[in-house]
Amino acid sequence: MIKQLTCEGNGQRGQKDAFELIDSSDIICIFGMSLGETDVIYWERIGAWIAENPGRRVVIFARNSNFSPSIPDRAYTARENVARLFLSRTGLDDEEGEGIRKRVHIIFNSKALDGSNTD
Numbered sequence: 203m204i205k206q207l208t209c210e211g212n213g214q215r216g217q218k219d220a221f222e223l224i225d226s227s228d229i230i231c232i233f234g235m236s237l238g239e240t241d242v243i244y245w246e247r248i249g250a251w252i253a254e255n256p257g258r259r260v261v262i263f264a265r266n267s268n269f270s271p272s273i274p275d276r277a278y279t280a281r282e283n284v285a286r287l288f289l290s291r292t293g294l295d296d297e298e299g300e301g302i303r304k305r306v307h308i309i310f311n312s313k314a315l316d317g318s319n320t321d
Contacts, residue, residue, distance in 0.1 A: 233263035249292025261307045269310040281308040
């Protein structure tokens with residue numbers, strides 16, 4: 203998905219195209235975005251989208267220089283922090299957020315996104 207301002211700058215239909223893409227997806231992968239408030243319109247749409255169908259998933263690719271999969275407590279906390287931030291942006295209440303948390307997957311520091319993966 204390309205953010206609204208980029209879409210408008212490229213002469214695309216922007217928000218409408220993005221919403222159609224969200225609505226027609228089964229899995230949404232998020233990368234290169236900060237989960238910031240400026241994109242709340244998308245987070246709310248994705249929150250409604252995932253809440254309406256238990257087969258849907260969100261995968262968030264994030265960078266964290268302190269992430270260590272070899273330290274389970276630290277890895278769990280890092281994932282939960284990103285998941286909580288995402289859920290806080292969706293506009294879902296706490297009960298709805300808990301219901302979809304297991305369908306929000308956080309992947310840290312993936313080499314697949316930095317161009318170094320040649321597979």
